[in-house]
Amino acid sequence: MKFVIMPDYDQMSRAAADAIVEQLTDKPDSVLGLATGSTPIGMYASLVSDVEAGKVSFADVSTFNLDEYLGLEPTHDQSYRYFMNDNLFDHVDIDKARTHVPSGIGDAMEEICEDYEAKIALAGGIDLQVLGIGNNGHIGFNEPREDFPVMTHTIDLTESTIEANSRLFDSIDEVPRQAVTMGIGTIMGARRIIVVANGKGKAGIVAQAFTGPVVPEVPASVLQLHPNVTVFLDAEAASELDM
Numbered sequence: 406m407k408f409v410i411m412p413d414y415d416q417m418s419r420a421a422a423d424a425i426v427e428q429l430t431d432k433p434d435s436v437l438g439l440a441t442g443s444t445p446i447g448m449y450a451s452l453v454s455d456v457e458a459g460k461v462s463f464a465d466v467s468t469f470n471l472d473e474y475l476g477l478e479p480t481h482d483q484s485y486r487y488f489m490n491d492n493l494f495d496h497v498d499i500d501k502a503r504t505h506v507p508s509g510i511g512d513a514m515e516e517i518c519e520d521y522e523a524k525i526a527l528a529g530g531i532d533l534q535v536l537g538i539g540n541n542g543h544i545g546f547n548e549p550r551e552d553f554p555v556m557t558h559t560i561d562l563t564e565s566t567i568e569a570n571s572r573l574f575d576s577i578d579e580v581p582r583q584a585v586t587m588g589i590g591t592i593m594g595a596r597r598i599i600v601v602a603n604g605k606g607k608a609g610i611v612a613q614a615f616t617g618p619v620v621p622e623v624p625a626s627v628l629q630l631h632p633n634v635t636v637f638l639d640a641e642a643a644s645e646l647d648m
């Protein structure tokens with residue numbers, strides 16, 4: 406596990422975007438696994454600037470997002486499909502047909518999950534997976550529990566995640582209680598993983614996840630077992646790391 410610690414959020418975002426530019430320069434038809442949330446917004450903005458400047462192209466890229474809320478239509482402004490269109494896909498030269506966000510709509514969720522796994526396999530697996538980390542150590546929506554769920558599945562969100570995500574909704578009652586997420590096995594199957602985290606609020610969980618024991622109660626701790634992970638932090642998020 407490699408750490409890149411930058412003085413502030415903007416520089417952390419730039420450094421993480423550079424890792425993606427490097428990936429796409431080496432392999433223009435890369436399969437990217439993508440995350441939503443507040444943390445990667447600056448990284449996506451940097452990538453949009455890079456495409457505008459002709460520094461990188463998404464023309465041959467395929468993407469698979471980590472997760473989606475159950476019950477939110479793709480047009481809902483808090484759905485993760487909407488987020489991805491708004492922060493990246495609408496502003497770069499990507500073929501939208503090659504962008505995938507698991508559907509949280511419909512009764513056949515088991516089929517949707519199996520189909521998502523099959524599509525990732527058919528695309529050749531994920532070359533580079535982007536992750537944020539939740540306050541409780543979740544990655545994707547893999548919440549703390551007693552085991553590591555392997556494949557894409559549906560889950561009940563924990564109270565702490567519902568509360569953390571309520572900042573983006575008009576009221577906490579509007580936050581969906583369930584989601585669909587790639588599993589820990591899906592994430593660990595990526596050839597390379599980058600994690601982004603910023604701010605003092607993430608310092609404790611960053612230290613716990615990346616220097617503490619590997620336990621499913623801190624889902625991100627499993628990343629210590631992956632051979633190719635780079636963690637991009639700003640100084641605040643790195644402040645409790647004892648290297």
Ligand code: F6R
Nearest residue numbers: 440441442443444537538539545
């Ligand atoms: C989002 C996702 C989540 C977030 C995490 C951190 O697709 O998978 O695991 O990465 O909740 O969110 P922020 O960046 O908003 O702190």
